[in-house]
Amino acid sequence: MQFFVWGAWNVTLGLAMQTVGIGNLIGNAFSMGPIASIAGSFLLGMAAARYVSPKMLMVILHLVGGAILFAMPGLVTPENGATFVWVLLGYMILYMPTVGLANTIALKSFGERTDNFPFVRAFGTLGWIAAGLIVGWAGLSASPEIFRVAAVVSVALGLYSLTLPDVPSDAPRDEGIVAQVFCVEAFGLMRQRSFLIFILCATLISIPLAMYYAYASPYVGAAGIENVGGTLAIGQMSELAFMFSMPWLYRRFGVKPLLLVGMVAWALRYALFAIGDGGGNLWAIYLGVALHGVCYDFFFVAGAIYTGTIATPKGVNAQAQGMLTLFTYGVGMLLGSQIGALLYAQLPATPTIADWHAMWWYPAIAAAAIALLFQLTFRDDRRMETAA
CATH class of the missing domain: 1.20.1250.20 (MFS general substrate transporter like domains)
Incomplete structure (x- = not known):
């Protein structure tokens, strides 16, 4: 589900934007993920994870992110193209830290058997594949509705995250948070x-x-x-x-x-x-x-x-x-x-x-x-x- 959410819209977003007439913004839209990788890690991945459990962060971020995704198709238009790019940045700042949080929950749940992690991570790739096949089969590859497909699964994942193992937050290291x-x-x-x-x-x-x-x-x-x-x-x-x-x-x-x-x-x-x-x-x-x-x-x-x-x-x-x-x-x-x-x-x-x-x-x-x-x-x- 974690990678289905991302794969449902990311794979064919360029085609959808070109189809509605905002192909000139594709580069800016795909710049939002890298920016969010940096900003999200600083704002949420390191700081918030010291005060909120990984499980509850998954719940909050995926539910809020799902609500944003539901609104996305209405913004993928020539009139709202610039707004869409900024809203996408806001969404990605929420989403990117959840990739690391999902890994953290899995790895801490394994204890010493971290060698099992590749098998769990393989299901992330399966989720990405399933998203591409479903979007293609439904004929939505060139449609902004790809965001609604992602939204449904994001909300479902937010609710499902309530059942995840309640692993503890990272213990603070000796150095200050700025150094970390x-x-x-x-x-x-x-x-x-x-x-x-x-x-x-x-x-x-x-x-x-x-x-x-x-x-x-x-x-x-x-x-x-x-x-x-x-x-x-x-x-x-x-x-x-x-x-x-x-x-x-x-x-x-x-x-x-x-x-x-x-x-x-x-x-x-x-x-x-x-x-x-x-x-x-x-x-x-x-x-x-x-x-x-x-x-x-x-x-x-x-x-x-x-x-x-x-x-x-x-x-x-x-x-x-x-x-x-x-x-x-x-x-x-x-x-x-x-x-x-x-x-x-x-x-x-x-x-x-x-x-x-x-x-x-x-x-x-x-x-x-x-x-x-x-x-x-x-x-x-x-x-x-x-x-x-």
Whole structure:
């Protein structure tokens, strides 16, 4: 339910906005999530979690968020487009902290059996897939009504959260709340050259990542594919397939090969989009979407595991994961949304598939350059120490 709420509207929002005539605001709309990742973490994720139990925060945030979602379709119009973007920011500030809260409740409920977490997280991906399939099946991919679908499940999740385990709030650490919020100890990890290069490349690769989330749906629609939501759900099915193998692959090959494969996959995906069309090259679109499992799991899941191995000896795992989210889903995707908006502004009001081809070469070349930079500069110091 947690990821169904997000996936119901996020996947095809770009297509819905283009359909109603506010495609010029797609970049701004998809900038709200990154901004909310930063603001929501500061205002709610760290501060409020010290005074309110995770369960009750889930109840409050999803019920209030559901009420906002019900009002969203009336704002997705040319007259109210700017208002819609600001209301979306308000909603995302409420929603983004619930992702971490859901993880916290699950992990604290497991106790020492945190190795079971990937199986629970897999149901989040299943929820995202279900949202895409339902939206596509109902013919709502290009409709603002996607927000009402999300609203119903958000309210249901808020009520269901009353039955969740009543895990305690985080115990205050020795340092002050300002030091915790700004991840002071986690930033100190970047004194390690390898981790600094990883954070830099993770931020950079998140720039082309943002363009996929914002513009994949109108691109797929321009190719003549009607079930846009169901088509993009193929990417999450691929993600699910690779998720369970990631711990084994990480132990077998180490972090650098996995991260590099993930970066190269991003370049390949955008190159496929740059040649895909609704005719003989339709296969390139489906293959590009299906690469999502490699793109996401090999970089972001492997990156989270790597961050944990660096941060755990220092006892700042939670801060380090928050810092990684700040740089990737915050800084990187914010830059990507704005750069994507500038590129999209160069396209006609109703882009053809040929117009889209020119746009996708930019993130393809950028991802390839970042992969080359990573290959030349990154060295897995911890794996080398272990081998020695």
